Amino acid sequence: MTEQHRLVILGSMDEFVELVEQARERGIYTIVCDGYEDGPAKPAADKAYLVDIRDTDAVARICHEEEADGIIASFSDLLAECMIDIADAAGLPAYLKPQQERYLREKTLMKQMFAELDIATPRSREVSLDRLEEGLSGLQFPCVVKPVNGYGSHGVFVARSAEEVRERFAEAASQSSFDTLIAEEYFEGPEFNIMTWVVDGTAHVLSVADRQKAPFEEGEVPQVVRIVYPSAYTTLVADEAADIATKIAQYVGLENGPLCVQAFYDGEGGLSVCEAAGRIFGYEHELLALTSDLTVEELLLDCVYDSEAAKAKVEGHSCRLSGCAAGLYFHGRDGQVADTEALDALAIQPGVVEYLPYYRVGDTISHKKGAKPYAARFYVQGKSREEVDTASKAIFDGASLRDPAGNELLYTVDADEL
Known part of the structure; x- marks a missing residue:
């Protein structure tokens, strides 16, 4: 008799219900973890934990205690990043390691990667508050200004001048672990x-x-x-x-x-x-x-x-x-x-x-x-x-x-x- 797989799923909101249900249909024991007490995927799972998924050590302990042999997350940068960190800490397989995933999260590294691969990308600069005008030189406004490694669209705005970037710099940078921002020329095509x-x-x-x-x-x-x-x-x-x-x-x-x-x-x-x-x-x-x-x-x-x-x-x-x-x-x-x-x-x-x-x-x-x-x-x-x-x-x-x-x-x- 084949031993039952035990899968940790990070995320319990509505888009995870189908994933939990399909896993259970395959005979997989499902363990859902996130910080939403009433996440709709939790009642569908075999077991659920109310835990901050950014607490890598806490979720890794759950993986060990539940004897999990797999972990899944998707649909958001935060969930994917946490999944990769937790898998690494818990010794579970994942499609990326944390050091690899950095190129898909930190926009400065991402732009460096695009340049090395000769992949066309909107012109951009990493800018700091104390040398803002110098950093923005050569860019055409309007620019999209975004945190280096923020999530979703938090802290992202359109600026039409260096002064607008300065006025909103602190607010946008607070959404990232970096004290710099990325300014990128705005593209209006399809x-x-x-x-x-x-x-x-x-x-x-x-x-x-x-x-x-x-x-x-x-x-x-x-x-x-x-x-x-x-x-x-x-x-x-x-x-x-x-x-x-x-x-x-x-x-x-x-x-x-x-x-x-x-x-x-x-x-x-x-x-x-x-x-x-x-x-x-x-x-x-x-x-x-x-x-x-x-x-x-x-x-x-x-x-x-x-x-x-x-x-x-x-x-x-x-x-x-x-x-x-x-x-x-x-x-x-x-x-x-x-x-x-x-x-x-x-x-x-x-x-x-x-x-x-x-x-x-x-x-x-x-x-x-x-x-x-x-x-x-x-x-x-x-x-x-x-x-x-x-x-x-x-x-x-x-x-x-x-x-x-x-x-x-x-x-x-x-x-x-x-």
């Missing part, structure tokens, strides 16, 4: 999320998706409001994307596992890469399942327990996906929610396959650190891009959340401008 999986050192493109953004407030980075699978540019950029991701994988020593890239396309010049990450994009991997026979959860589990199965799935997959799907991400202003009726009604619109409201009546939308990432999220599906665009427009046009005074809490999105 933008993509490119999901790849590395097999034996070679990256295979799982998907190329259009990453569509909208500006909400002056000086803030435009926020992602829609991700569309597949991209209209897939055929044009897929081969170049695979070559770029393979170069990155081989540079950092990633032999088998996830590698995702954010890039721009400028037509004649091809792809310009802004970031690479050793994880799968969060809140959109579900779109791959809606447009293909491949699921990220299966790949993550196979990466730990059945590498040959992962290899077969990846090599048999085409990034020229069937059908079309999109994720719509709604952002809200701070305030108390009093009326969700209009937003809730959109859940039965044609094409909607999932609706996830993050706030209900009486809840307060907040942008404090650790707050929920969106006000609401929709997934829509159709046989064509035209069907998905039509469904998306109906949702964007009809979406509304009101506070007790009747004021609109959602930032509006003009679907015609996407």
Whole structure:
């Protein structure tokens, strides 16, 4: 009789429920760990711990005490980084070691890597507060200014002058362990999320998706409001994307596992890469399942327990996906929610396959650190891009959340401008 596998999963929010359920269907004993007491994946697991995943030693002890033989995390830089550190401390296998993963987390090292590999990337500088003007010399404004190793979009802003960078320098740097920032020239061309999986050192493109953004407030980075699978540019950029991701994988020593890239396309010049990450994009991997026979959860589990199965799935997959799907991400202003009726009604619109409201009546939308990432999220599906665009427009046009005074809490999105 085969001994039961025991798997530690870092993360318990909604996107982890399917991973836990698939692991249990395989007969794997699941142990979910994170700092969310009411994470929806915890009731689905065999065992759950309330623990700060940044406490490497504490989670490593749990791994030893539970006699875990595997560990998984994905969907965010923080989770992936913690997983790699914990695996190293606990003696568990992982697709990267901490020293390798640094090139996919610290933007100064990442830019150095891109330069050495001759990968096009938006022009940037590492800048310090005491020599700010000197550091910014040669860059054209507007610039995106970001922490060196921050998470998500915390501390990221658009600056149109050196003075704006100076005014917000301390706030942005507080989101990082570095006292410097990265200033990067702003690129306005088509933008993509490119999901790849590395097999034996070679990256295979799982998907190329259009990453569509909208500006909400002056000086803030435009926020992602829609991700569309597949991209209209897939055929044009897929081969170049695979070559770029393979170069990155081989540079950092990633032999088998996830590698995702954010890039721009400028037509004649091809792809310009802004970031690479050793994880799968969060809140959109579900779109791959809606447009293909491949699921990220299966790949993550196979990466730990059945590498040959992962290899077969990846090599048999085409990034020229069937059908079309999109994720719509709604952002809200701070305030108390009093009326969700209009937003809730959109859940039965044609094409909607999932609706996830993050706030209900009486809840307060907040942008404090650790707050929920969106006000609401929709997934829509159709046989064509035209069907998905039509469904998306109906949702964007009809979406509304009101506070007790009747004021609109959602930032509006003009679907015609996407």
